[in-house]
Amino acid sequence: MQKAVQGLKPENLWRYFSDLSDIPRESGNEEGVRRFLLAFAKEHNLEALVDTIGNVIIRKQAYKGYENRPWVALQGHMDMVCVKEEGSNHDFTKDPIKLVRDGDFLKADGTTLGGDNGIAIALVMDILSDPSCKHGPIEAIFTVSEETGLTGAFNIEQKHVNSRLMINLDSEDEGVLYIGCAGGIEVRSSMPVTWTKVESASKAFILTANGMLGGHSGAEIHKQRANAIKVAARVLHQGPDFQVCKAEGGTKRNVIPSVCTVTFVINTKDEPLLRSLVEKVQAELAGEYEISDPGLALSLVETDLPLQAVDKQVSRRFFTAVYAAPHGVDAMSMSIPGIVETSTNLAIMRLEEECFKVISSHRSSVLSARDDIAHRFASVFKLSGAQVGFEGAYPSWKPNPHSALTGFCAKAYEEYTGRKPEITAIHAGLECGIINSKIEGM
Structure with a gap:
């Protein structure tokens, strides 16, 4: 674990983020993180597969007593935008991202951080590895090349996805729930x-x-x-x-x-x-x-x-x-x-x-x-x-403010933070809209 995240809580989440930061993952070069995720699934006895385009799907069965709950997908993307400061010698094909703590902020030394969307992968790994977490059956969907054309989402195959409910974790705004996006x-x-x-x-x-x-x-x-x-x-x-x-x-x-x-x-x-x-x-x-x-x-x-x-x-x-x-x-x-x-x-x-x-x-x-x-x-x-x-x-993702999943997430957020979330849509393309159009009934 890199020094910059030592002592941060929850510890497992930041350890996984640190591990991801050591793996080059520019769009189109996701093989290293793909192997990392498959090794993680094997270590925790989780079902995992790689589809034709290179997306990784990991499944975890329900906690005892929650077997009758519907499948829910937690989704993020494996790649990151790779930009470095002028004069930097960083090589995104082989060098790790060097994490730096700046007060309450986590940054990278001379490069982009990869928080988009590495934090989503770390968060899902934390959930999948926690034996005390109570949930219905869940599957993690990790897509490729989101940053350069939403390639993984466009090529996702319905036969590999059990869930018809999905929470996308690619967002940077605390307290905001997006329920629609533009095509x-x-x-x-x-x-x-x-x-x-x-x-x-x-x-x-x-x-x-x-x-x-x-x-x-x-x-x-x-x-x-x-x-x-x-x-x-x-x-x-x-x-x-x-x-x-x-x-x-x-x-x-x-x-x-x-x-x-x-x-x-x-x-x-x-x-x-x-x-x-x-x-x-x-x-x-x-x-x-x-x-x-x-x-x-x-x-x-x-x-x-x-x-x-x-x-x-x-x-x-x-x-x-x-x-x-x-x-x-x-x-x-x-x-x-x-x-x-x-x-x-x-x-x-x-x-x-x-x-x-x-x-x-x-x-x-x-x-x-x-x-x-x-x-x-x-x-x-x-x-x-x-x-x-x-x-x-x-495709677009048409907002539905009255969906049961929206209400459930809003209630959970308010119970956890004591604040009501903002429920809105975004005028940008999201993987949600594409996956929603590819998976019948999603």
């Missing part, structure tokens, strides 16, 4: 480009939109933060004729873009108009986003003139489509006040050799609304001459 789908749009020679009476500029806070496109989309790609498009679509030669914005499909740069060419005579427009839009946005994005900034810098750039008509068509495309909250939930039901994140924009590309992420707790907002987004780009495709659809 999602991606739209990928591509607009073919034609490169033309740049006229000599031209100037080239780099337009940069930055200083925005960005954030998670599910958990933070309700904060109405600015999208850097949309900000850049707001300038370009209403400016003088332009030809784009470079364009880049956004990094990941589930992150609100905070930086966007576009390099383009205009006629020399239009420079005063362009500079005036950038100043005007900057002033407008400073007022609109003074609370959500006080650091929002637009800059315009002259650069070397390229030999060629994308045709004027194609450049304008594309950025007009970007400007017109929906982004942000589309609808709020009617069943759970204050929760986003449907949203869009215009996530990534690139200019490549053959085309402009856009990737957008669409979420909703109502599947028909998820598909509707995705098709509305796609229609904007279709009208502009782009080709569109739909990928990566995953």
Whole structure:
């Protein structure tokens, strides 16, 4: 057991977490933790299996007198997000996570901790290894590659799962019970480009939109933060004729873009108009986003003139489509006040050799609304001459505040802590929604 967790209670839970921290478990590299879990099951005489995709399922029979209770699944994922500080020599393929105690917080030395979702595995192992714990029949479901595509959940097989009740343990909010989540789908749009020679009476500029806070496109989309790609498009679509030669914005499909740069060419005579427009839009946005994005900034810098750039008509068509495309909250939930039901994140924009590309992420707790907002987004780009495709659809988990399991968990939490839990839903994809759709009757 690592020194940082020595003396923490319950002792077994923290010992198991320490053991997990010694095992590399980046997404796609779960073999070590899989062997660890199977060895644990063997040590405690528990039934265990590995399914086709690599998920581990461990079963424990009911405590004496609780045999007639229904099966309940306790679920978490084996992988972790692996990020290290700049300059760190940590090798996530072989090095253990070094745990550090900082007051009441447990952290890692120079890397991500792996609490997501290692603490869930440790908690379930503590329950499975405790002979005094009174419960009905339970099974632990440990999935693979949640962080990179929910792979284990998508490939879970009904024939291996006895439970029709499940408690997912992948959450970071104390006192909050989530009973629903959003489904999602991606739209990928591509607009073919034609490169033309740049006229000599031209100037080239780099337009940069930055200083925005960005954030998670599910958990933070309700904060109405600015999208850097949309900000850049707001300038370009209403400016003088332009030809784009470079364009880049956004990094990941589930992150609100905070930086966007576009390099383009205009006629020399239009420079005063362009500079005036950038100043005007900057002033407008400073007022609109003074609370959500006080650091929002637009800059315009002259650069070397390229030999060629994308045709004027194609450049304008594309950025007009970007400007017109929906982004942000589309609808709020009617069943759970204050929760986003449907949203869009215009996530990534690139200019490549053959085309402009856009990737957008669409979420909703109502599947028909998820598909509707995705098709509305796609229609904007279709009208502009782009080709569109739909990928990566995953189901929602519709909230049911009246479920017996919700009531049972809420009561148990209140009895244990003396506080009522918050019962809500989350505007993000969870393994719950996928497993629920894969296991009939779950």
